[in-house]
Amino acid sequence: MDETPELFDLKAETPVVTQLLSYIANTTINGYPGLEKQNPVVLTRPVRPHFEAQVPHENAKQILDSKGPDAMINWLLKQKQALLTDTTMRDAHQSLFATRMRTKDMVEIADQVQKGLPNLFSAEVWGGATFDVAYRFLGEDPWERLQQLGAKMPNTMLQMLLRGSNAVGYQNYPDNAIDEFIRLAAKNGIDVFRIFDSLNWVPQLEESIQRVRDNGKVAEAAMAYTGDILDTNRTKYNLKYYVDLAQELQAAGAHIIGIKDMSGILKPQAAYALISELKNHLDVPIHLHTHDTTGNGIFLYSEAIRAGVDVVDVATSALAGTTSQPSMQSLYYALSNNQRQPDLDIQKAEKLDEYWAGIRPYYEGFGTQLNGPQTEIYRIEMPGGQYTNLRQQANAVHLGKRWDEIKEMYATVNQMFGDIPKVTPSSKVVGDMALFMVQNDLTPEMVMNDKGQLSFPESVVNFFRGNLGQPAGGFPKQLQKVILKGQTPLTVRPGALADPVDFDQVRKQATKVLGHQASDEEVMSFIMYPDVMTEYIQRQNEYGPVPLLDTPIFFQGMHIGQRIDLQLGRGKSVIIVLREISEADEAGQRSLFFDINGQSEEVIVYDVNAQVTKAKKIKADPTKAEQIGATMAGSVIEVQVEAGQKVQQGDNLIVTEAMKMETALRAPFDATIKKIYATPEMQIETGDLLIELEKE
Template sequence: MSLGGRPPGSRREIKVIDTTLRDAHQSIWATRMRTDHMLSMIDDFNGAGFEQVDLMAPIQFDVSVRYLKEDPWERVRQISRRLPNSKVRALIRSRNLAAFDFLPHDVIDAWVDRLVANGVKVIGAFDGLNDIDNISRALVRAKEHGVETFGAVSFCESPVHTDELFVAKAQELIEKADVDAIMLKDAGGLLTPDRIRTLVPALKSVMGDRVLEVHTHSLTGLAPLVCLEAVELGADAIHLSVAPLSSGNGQPSTQSVVRDLRALGYVVNVDDERVDAISNRIREIAEEEGKPLGEPVEYNGLHYMHQTPGGMLSNFKSQLETAGLSDRYDELLHEVARVRKELAYPIMITPFAQFVGTQAVMNVMAGERYKVVPNEIKKYVLGYYGTLLAEIEPELREKIIANGASDIRLEPSEPAPMLPSLQERYPDEDLDTWLLRAQFAGSQVDEMKKTVAEGGNADEIPQPYFGLIKALYEKSEDGQQHLKFGDLAISLDKSK
C-alpha cells in the first residue's frame, strides 16, 4: 500500500469540505437538523477553517418544507451571513431538483439565480446517469454569476462504469461547463483503495490545475482509508463530517482523518478546538432530542451486489413485513441487483435508487417480473431522464413499455415553463416561494408558511418538554391542567 513506509514531512495542504450541515445529518438524522441547530454552533463553524461548508441540496429544501416546516431559503440566508470565513456550498440534482420528473429550464435557471442571491458561493451539480447535458446549463449559469462551480462524476460499480467512462465525463464537464473542480461522488460508499489507485490518477491526468474532491460514505467501513489513499494519489480536497455525525451511512469523521493526514505529513488547517466544540454541541442535540449518533460499521461485501443506500434497506424490510413476506428479504436484495443490471446499471442514488428498488419490490410481491411497472421505470426506459449508458434487452424494453401507463408518451418532450403561471396564481409572493411551489404539490408550501408565521416547527419540537407543556396549556378547556409522573408534578392554571 502506498500509505505504508511514508515518513512524515512537509507536504502539501489538503482542504476539508465540511458535510456536517448537509449530507451528514441527511445520512444519520434523516435530514432533520434544523436551522436553529445550525445557528447554535455557527460561530465554531466560522472559525473552524473549513475550505467550504456544504449546506443545501434539494433534499434539504424538501424536508424543510414538508416536515420541519421551515423556510429553507431563510436557512441559506442566515447561514451564509454568519459564515464570512468559509464558502457556503450547494448541490443541484440534475434537472429534477426535489422532484422525480424534469423541471423546465426557467425553474432551474431561477434556482441557480436565487442560490447566488441568497448567499451561496459555490454551486455544483450531479446527474445519476452522468448525462452531462442535464447539468451543464446550470453550471454555466452559476459561473456567469461569478461563483465557483464543481461538476460531479458519480461513481458506482458495473461493467459500464469504467475508469475510461469517468475520465470522459470529467473531460465533458470541463469542456461544456468549465468547472473549477471535479467531485468524485461516491454516494453508495463503493470506492475501495484498489479502485482509487487507478481512478484518481486517471482523473488528475485530464484535469489540469482544477481541484479534485473526493466524496464517499462509510457504508462498508473503507471510506477513511479511501480518503487517505486518494490524497496520497493526488486528490486536493476531501469531504468529511464532524463526529459523531460521521461513519456508518455518513462521511468519515473530520477528527480521525485530519489526525491521520497530519501523521502522514500533510498540512490541514482546521482548528481542532472549534471542531471539538461542534462535536460537543452535536452530542447535546442528539441527547436532547433522541437522535442517533454515527457508528463505524464492519465491512459488508453484500453491499457491492445490490449497492442500495442504507435508508432504503429499512424501507424494504418494512414493506415486506406489511405484505407478510419478511422471509423474502434476501431474495429482494438479489432482485434489486438483477433489475439494476437489466436496466443498464443506473447508479443507485436518487432518483434511480428509488426507481430500481420499487420495481424490485413489485417483482417480488407480484410473483411475475415486470407485471406491474411504475411510471418512472417506463419513463426511464424511454429516455425521459437522460441517455442510458447501455442498451436494454429489446424484449424486456417492450414488456416495460407495454405494462407501463398508457398515457406516457413514447417520445419525451421539453416541459413547459412554470414561473409565469405561478406568478399569475400567486402575485403577492416572491420568486423564492414560487420555486418552492414548482416542486411541492398541494398545500405543503402553505403549511410551511403558516407554521413560520406562527413562529414554530410543526412536526419537530425544538424543546420536547417545553413543547409538550405549551401544547397542553393551549388545549386546556377549563384553564387548568394537572400532571403527575412519580415525584414530578406539573400544574397549569391560565387564571394565574
C-alpha cells in the same frame, strides 16, 4: 412576572400560541409521523462552545468574493494540504437520520463552526433531499435555512447539491426553471454548486454548469461512481469511461471535477488509480465524496490524498461513519506527519463535536440502526443517503421485516435496469421498483412476462420513458417495452422539449395559496413541489411557526408536569406547563390542559389510537382482474374516473402514494367503471379494493 405584567398580555401572541399548543398537543397524543410513539422524555440541550474571533486570513471564500471563481481555483490548485468540505449540516444527517435535522440546531452552532474551522474549503448545507424534507416533514422554509446559515457563516463558502436538470426535485424541469433556481440559490448564499446527473449524461449538466458560471459562482461537476474499475469483468464503467467523462465535464466549463461515490463502493486502490489518472488528464481540481458504509472511508481518503486529490468530504465524528461521511477528526490523525494533513485546529473541532454529539439523541428514532460497516454494499451498491430513507419507506408500507429481501431485490433491479449509476433520482427508481416487487412477491421473470396487468411505480415509468435522461448503453429494450405498455420513449434531453415555466401564472397561483404576494423563492418552491408547498402552507396555517419549538418538543410533544420556555421573538417569551391529559371519550377525543403564563387553556385532540369503531375495508380478489386493489399501503392522491365512465386499456384510474412513491393504477382492459370505493386522501392497505370494473 410582577415586574413584567406585559407577559400576561397574550393578545398579540394568542393566535401563534394557540396554533403551537395545537401542534404540541397533537404530537403529545399521536406522536410524530414516521416515529414510533413513545412517552416523551426530557433531553438536555448540549453546551454550545464559544471561540474567540480570529484575525481573518485568506481562505477560499475571501478569494471567491474578492477575485472570482477562477482565482479561487488557481489558489486551490496551489495548496499542498488537502482541504475539507464539512457535510455535517447536509449529507451527514441526510444519510444518518433521513434529513431530519432542524434549522434551529444548525443555526445555534453555525457561527462557532466558522470560528473553529476557518480553513474549511466549504460547508455543505443545502440541496439534495433537504429542500423537500424541510417543507414536507419539518414545517420549515429551506430558503430561510440558507439565509440564516449565510448570516452566521459569512466567511465560509456554502455548498449545495444540485441534481442537474432535476434541481432539488425528482423530475426534469424546463431550462428556464433551472436557470431561475440557480440564480436564486446564488442570491441567497450558495457559493459552490455540486452538480450531477443521476445517469452521468453530460447534456443534462451543461445548462446548469453555464448558469452557475453566469452567476459568478463555483461549478463543481460530479461524476456518479458506480461499478468497480479494478474488476476486469465489469467493463461498462472502466477507468477510460471516467477519464473521458471528466474531460467532457471540464470542456463544458466545470471549475472542479467531483467524484460522487454515493454508495461508498470506491475501493482505496481504485481511488488511487482513478485520481492519479485524472490528475494526468485534467487542469482543474478534484473533489472526492464518499460514504463510510463499508468502513473503508479513512483508508480510501488516505489513498486519494496520496494520489493528489484536492478536497475531500468529511463530517464531524458524532455524525460520521456508517452511511455518513468519514470522520473529520479521524482523518486528521490518520494523516499525522503527512505534509498533506489538513489545516485543522483539532481541539476546536473536538469541542464542536461535543455539541453535535449532544443533539444526535434528538434524532435517534430516524436512525439507520447500523452499528458497524456493511460490506454487502460493495455488492448491493445502495447509496448511503438512500439506506436510511428506503428503510423508512419500507417500515411505512409494512415491509420493515423484509428489509433483507428489499436489499437483495435492489441489486437485482439494478441489473434488470442495465446496471445504472444509483443516485437521486435514479436510486429512487431502483428503490421504488425493489419495494414494489417485494410487496407483490414478483420475480424478474414475472415482470418480463407481464401482459399489462401490473401498475408500475410512476418513477419507474418516467425512467423508462426517458424523463430522467439516457443511461450509458441505453435502456434494456424488452423491459422498456413491458414498462411503457405502448408509450413512445424520449431520445433527447427532456428539458429541451418542455414548455418554459410561466412564472407569472405560477406567481398568481402561489399568491392565492399563500394569502400574500409570492416571493421569487416561494414561486420557485411551487414550481418544484406544488402539492408539498400547498400542504406546507395548510399545516403552517393550522400549527403556526413550529420552527420556534425546541427539537425534543417538536418530535415528542410534552409530558405531564413539563415546563418549557417558548421564545416568540426578541423579548417575548411564553411559559407553558402541561398539567393534565384526559382519557379518550367515545369519539376518541382527549383534552389536554395547559398553563400559559399561569392562565389555563384546554386543547382537544383526536387520538388516532383510540378504540373507536372503524369501517372494515373490502379486499380485492386477486383472481378477478376487474377488481383493482391497492398495490402498497399508503394513501389515495387522486381518483381520475367516475362511476359509469368508459375507459380503455392503459387509461389511468387512480393515483396512490406511499412515502413519496406514486403509483398510477391503470385499466387492464377496455371497461366501464362499475363502482368506486376509493376517495382522495383515504388511507389504504395493500389489497384494499379501490375500483371495480365491468369488462366491455
